[in-house]
Amino acid sequence: MSIKRIMGGALVASLLVLAACAGQKGPATTAMTAAESALATIKDDAAKYLPEELKGTEGTLASLKNSLEKGDYKAVLAGAPALMSNLDSLKTQVGAKLEEAKAATAEWAGYATDLPKMVEAIQSRVTTLSSSKKLPKGLDAAAVDTAKSGLASMQSTWADASAAFTGGNAIDAVAKAKAVKAKGEEVLKLLGMSAG
């Protein structure tokens, strides 16, 4: 085989590879555009409710975009199905979180009405007991101190819950409100007060 024929064969092979690559560029670019578009529709909600999962998906997308820019279309097309599946899963999880947030927003209204009243009643009793020279039967100074710190914890957690709700995170707000309610019930019992 002459050198001329060998070089000619190599050239043909190279051209075939280039042609194949050129044929993959379109689908690879389309896949990346679709992935970016799918991510854009859920990004804000995912950032709020599933930041870690979003970070992982964005990392995969960035890696494939890098492959696209380098012309490694084969890698893009190989990784695209997993990325799209990941995005579908993230979309489903975001949808579930949005439903949860909707339910939490409705639940919050009850806590927003109830818990300030609970705190007010406990605050009133703790203040009175703190000014009392003696304590009623069944209550000692240590219990009043525990009630005071419980009240402080309720006020602090309630402030956090309100901030979470104002910040648009009803799920976190309700979780904190539940903690306030549980602590309040504990303090009411400690002080011998009836619970609503």
Added chain:
Amino acid sequence: MSEQEKTPAKDNPYAQFHVVKKGETLSKIAEEHYGDKMLYPKIFNANRDVLADPDKIKPGQKLLIP
């Protein structure tokens, strides 16, 4: 929610009440709930809508215990 003391309204579901029994006085009620009979004015002030005189309470009256 402020740190200031605020008497709970009577419609507060966590407000505490005491139903006056025969022979009770505001001092006695204050002693029962607070341990200190000298704190009776707190109960009187919280119930001015139903009490005109701290020495005149009637059996059956439902008093708010702030």
